[in-house]
Amino acid sequence: xxxxxxxxxxxxxxxxxxxxxxxxxxxxxxxxxxxxxxxxxxxxxxxxxxxxxxxxxxxxxxxxxxxxxxxxxxxxxxxxxxxxxxxxxxxxxxxxxxxxxxxxxxxxxxxxxxxxxxxxxxxxxxxxxxxxxxxxxxxxxxxxxxxxxxxxxxxxxxxxxxxx
Amino acid sequence: xxxxxxxxxxxxxxxxxxxxxxxxxxxxxxxxxxxxxxxxxxxxxxxxxxxxxxxxxxxxxxxxxxxxxxxxxxxxxxxxxxxxxxxxxxxxxxxxxxxxxxxxxxxxxxxxxxxxxxxxxxxxxxxxxxxxxxxxxxxxxxxxxxxxxxxxxxxxxxxxxxxxxxxxxxxxxxxxxxxxxxxxxxxxxxxxxxxxxxxxxxxxxxxxxxxxxxxxxxxxxxxxxxxxxxxxxxxxxxxxxxxxxxxxxxxxxxxxxxxxxxxxxxxxxxxxxxxxxxxxxxxxxxxxxxxxxxxxxxxxxxxxxxxxxxxxxxxxxxxxxxxxxxxxxxxxxxxxxxxxxxxxxxxxxxxxxxxxxxxxxxxxxxxxxxxxxxxxxxxxxxxxxxxxxxxxxxxxxxxxxxxxxxxxxxxxxxxxxxxx
Ligand code: SF4
Numbered sequence: 001x002x003x004x005x006x007x008x009x010x011x012x013x014x015x016x017x018x019x020x021x022x023x024x025x026x027x028x029x030x031x032x033x034x035x036x037x038x039x040x041x042x043x044x045x046x047x048x049x050x051x052x053x054x055x056x057x058x059x060x061x062x063x064x065x066x067x068x069x070x071x072x073x074x075x076x077x078x079x080x081x082x083x084x085x086x087x088x089x090x091x092x093x094x095x096x097x098x099x100x101x102x103x104x105x106x107x108x109x110x111x112x113x114x115x116x117x118x119x120x121x122x123x124x125x126x127x128x129x130x131x132x133x134x135x136x137x138x139x140x141x142x143x144x145x146x147x148x149x150x151x152x153x154x155x156x157x158x159x160x161x162x163x164x
Numbered sequence: 165x166x167x168x169x170x171x172x173x174x175x176x177x178x179x180x181x182x183x184x185x186x187x188x189x190x191x192x193x194x195x196x197x198x199x200x201x202x203x204x205x206x207x208x209x210x211x212x213x214x215x216x217x218x219x220x221x222x223x224x225x226x227x228x229x230x231x232x233x234x235x236x237x238x239x240x241x242x243x244x245x246x247x248x249x250x251x252x253x254x255x256x257x258x259x260x261x262x263x264x265x266x267x268x269x270x271x272x273x274x275x276x277x278x279x280x281x282x283x284x285x286x287x288x289x290x291x292x293x294x295x296x297x298x299x300x301x302x303x304x305x306x307x308x309x310x311x312x313x314x315x316x317x318x319x320x321x322x323x324x325x326x327x328x329x330x331x332x333x334x335x336x337x338x339x340x341x342x343x344x345x346x347x348x349x350x351x352x353x354x355x356x357x358x359x360x361x362x363x364x365x366x367x368x369x370x371x372x373x374x375x376x377x378x379x380x381x382x383x384x385x386x387x388x389x390x391x392x393x394x395x396x397x398x399x400x401x402x403x404x405x406x407x408x409x410x411x412x413x414x415x416x417x418x419x420x421x422x423x424x425x426x427x428x429x430x431x432x433x434x435x436x437x438x439x440x441x442x443x444x445x446x447x448x449x450x451x452x453x454x455x456x457x458x459x460x461x462x463x464x465x466x467x468x469x470x471x472x473x474x475x476x477x478x479x480x481x482x483x484x485x486x487x488x489x490x491x492x493x494x495x496x497x498x499x500x501x502x503x504x505x506x507x508x509x510x511x512x513x514x515x516x517x518x519x520x521x522x523x524x525x526x527x528x529x530x531x532x533x534x535x536x537x538x539x540x541x542x543x544x545x546x547x548x549x550x551x552x553x554x555x556x557x558x559x560x561x562x563x564x565x566x567x568x569x570x571x572x573x574x575x576x577x578x579x580x581x582x583x584x
Pocket of ligand 1: 268464528545546
């Protein structure tokens with residue numbers, strides 16, 4: 001169960017905004033977290049607290065393949081991202097590193113900045129506790145669920161390919 | 165039901181006779197690419213697996229091109245990680261400074277990727293190689309790490325959108341303008357998760373450099389891959405370069421397309437994408453009053469020899485505007501050398517531009533030409549997000565190399581036909 005306060009952004013939030021290239025000379029998760037969302041919202045790292053949720057419009061995470069983007073979000077302690085839709089490389093990176101993401105057209109539109117939001121992964125339901133509205137999200141393919149259940153692609157590979 | 169070229173290549177790499185859009189597969193990878201930004205994370209991830217050897221060192225390509233020659237100590241540490249990993253695992257396709265080029269110019273040029281391949285790269289513009297009839301797509305670092313260990317990648321077979329280009333291109337209009345036109349038409353998520361297949365008589369007549377520039381920007385429409393059916397142009401390009409056997413695939417006549425878009429491009433003029441999204445596309449004539457500070461000619465979109473040739477053709481015996489900084493970056497050492505032999509480098513220097521060693525450099529705001537607050541660049545690169553080339557309050561406009569060269573002369577966005 002995920003429960004947190006929402007920070008709301010618009011359409012086409014790109015990976016340069018999530019983690020600008022000037023910080024891509026490191027792979028250190030803490031350093032990346034310190035600059036999360038810097039070029040779209042310089043105050044984000046100061047105001048977001050552990051467990052908070054990012055809510056956005058269409059095509060969240062578009063642009064480059066940099067895994068530094070979902071890593072910085074996860075390392076900051078953001079519990080999940082809800083968006084109307086995700087750019088595909090960001091989508092697979094999030095699955096691969098175990099950052100929960102949920103695609104929901106209506107939730108992406110209707111949840112406002114500051115709303116208190118709950119996500120029940122087992123029942124596929126997002127609840128906006130502030131407005132008492134419920135939304136469903138697009139379920140994952142079974143094969144993706146296997147990766148998510150394992151805790152990410154590396155864990156999945158360890159069990160399924162590297163055990164012998 | 166027939167299959168698209170994209171479906172056929174994925175089927176051939178996942179042990180299926182037939183495959184259809186939406187299907188989930190683990191596919192065998194011919195080539196997996198990483199660079200000095202993305203491979204360090206992949207190497208660290210791979211090392212957590214406790215596996216002694218990589219699946220196949222010959223399928224791994226490491227190209228330190230983004231911050232090299234190393235711009236600072238941290239970048240140097242990352243490059244060192246690549247170098248040591250390449251040495252340890254006997255990876256022959258590792259490119260040290262002096263041999264390196266921008267990855268998506270380098271791999272086709274060196275024949276490392278060949279038609280019929282399935283290629284993944286931890287770089288979003290890996291979709292470039294579709295121009296050679298390859299299924300190639302951008303992934304993340306963890307995908308790359310998994311591929312180092314298993315030789316495979318997980319994929320959902322994409323639906324395909326077909327784009328047919330009819331008519332005859334005007335002078336100064338290139339592959340870059342065609343793809344900008346398409347992105348302007350369908351938007352930055354118009355092909356999200358989809359394959360973009362480019363065809364029609366205009367594509368048949370297009371050079372490989374222009375085809376590569378087109379497929380390069382498929383990601384800017386959100387696509388998984390861009391692809392062009394191989395033909396004589398492909399054969400001429402790969403013959404003599406290909407390091408492995410290659411195979412031409414094509415779409416069946418009865419395959420299923422998600423959508424088909426048809427364009428008559430006879431009246432198309434050079435296109436410019438204005439800030440801050442590649443979909444904000446305008447004909448160059450509409451932007452003629454916009455003053456700029458910097459012009460960049462290079463990148464994995466337009467850093468090939470034909471791009472430098474057309475820029476030099478315009479800049480020959482001219483000087484750039486006093487207020488302009490012109491930065492020219494050949495895509496690879498081979499492109500650089502060819503440009504040198506043809507006298508193009510001399511043209512750029514005499515015009516008072518600077519010429520850099522091959523690097524991604526300013527394209528991603530890395531180094532070699534960062535913008536200050538409020539500055540504006542016109543660039544032949546592929547992304548114009550806010551702050552992409554430097555300060556969050558700087559601007560990037562995107563164009564083809566001819567428009568970029570013409571604008572360097574006038575100091576304002578300019579149609580090349582205005583330069584005599
Ligand atoms: S030239 Fe630009 S877009 Fe191409 S690989 Fe380098 S940074 Fe990426």
